[in-house]
Amino acid sequence: MRVADGVEMLEITQEIRGRTATICPALLWDDRDVVLVDAGFPGQLELFRAAMGRAGVPFEKLTRIVITHHDIDHIGSLADIEAAAPGVRVLAAEGDRPYIQGERIPVKMTPEAITRMTAGQPPEQVEERRRAVAEMLKHVPTARVDETFKPGDELPVCGGLVVIATPGHTPDHISLYHRPSRTVISGDALTADNGRLNGPPAAPTLDMPLALRSVRNFAPFDIAAVIAYHGGLVRAGIRERLAEIPG
Numbered sequence: 001m002r003v004a005d006g007v008e009m010l011e012i013t014q015e016i017r018g019r020t021a022t023i024c025p026a027l028l029w030d031d032r033d034v035v036l037v038d039a040g041f042p043g044q045l046e047l048f049r050a051a052m053g054r055a056g057v058p059f060e061k062l063t064r065i066v067i068t069h070h071d072i073d074h075i076g077s078l079a080d081i082e083a084a085a086p087g088v089r090v091l092a093a094e095g096d097r098p099y100i101q102g103e104r105i106p107v108k109m110t111p112e113a114i115t116r117m118t119a120g121q122p123p124e125q126v127e128e129r130r131r132a133v134a135e136m137l138k139h140v141p142t143a144r145v146d147e148t149f150k151p152g153d154e155l156p157v158c159g160g161l162v163v164i165a166t167p168g169h170t171p172d173h174i175s176l177y178h179r180p181s182r183t184v185i186s187g188d189a190l191t192a193d194n195g196r197l198n199g200p201p202a203a204p205t206l207d208m209p210l211a212l213r214s215v216r217n218f219a220p221f222d223i224a225a226v227i228a229y230h231g232g233l234v235r236a237g238i239r240e241r242l243a244e245i246p247g
């Protein structure tokens with residue numbers, strides 16, 4: 001779906017563990033660069049190639065990939081895309097690099113994180129979660145990161161991409177603001193449902209109070225559109241919803 005000149009919301013749908021999952025990575029481009037934000041679940045390289053083709057931007061033109069955080073649904077196909085697009089450079093938050101490169105256990109898969117995220121659940125469910133995570137840890141996707149950035153940086157691509165700190169969903173989660181189109185690419189700092197903006201997703205968020213406070217970090221920006229990785233595009237009522245989402 002075209003969001004603005006040089007901004008497309010890719011829509012990638014796949015059956016995953018018996019249910020249909022749609023993710024909405026953003027694609028930005030100008031005369032010099034083609035920038036993909038986030039890299040899907042594992043095994044989605046061909047879906048990315050096809051989605052970019054439908055958007056009229058050949059996959060081979062990809063020059064940068066920016067990662068909002070290291071969760072499996074955002075870096076799953078990163079290594080495959082890197083291998084298939086020679087010369088592409090991968091950018092991520094400094095704190096996320098060791099997780100993406102496989103030097104640290106993903107932040108939501110440590111025993112402490114599982115305890116925290118299953119607080120209040122019956123013991124069978126907690127045990128089931130522990131088993132599922134042990135299984136996932138055998139196949140954690142890893143990939144190369146070429147450059148890191150910090151919140152507040154403005155990446156000099158496609159007319160300016162401002163890095164906004166939005167910790168909570170993960171400790172180093174970032175969102176992006178594309179200056180020319182006034183588009184926010186929220187990652188999982190915000191979600192959407194049928195064009196309505198919502199807060200961070202409850203179940204997979206590591207620190208919900210912090211994630212809700214992070215919603216305030218969008219306030220300084222003049223926003224025409226939000227691309228939420230889970231939920232898609234929002235154009236209406238953005239300022240109002242950002243003020244209503246508790247934080």
Ligand SMILES: [Zn+2]
Nearest residue numbers: 071073188229
């Ligand atoms: Zn996600």
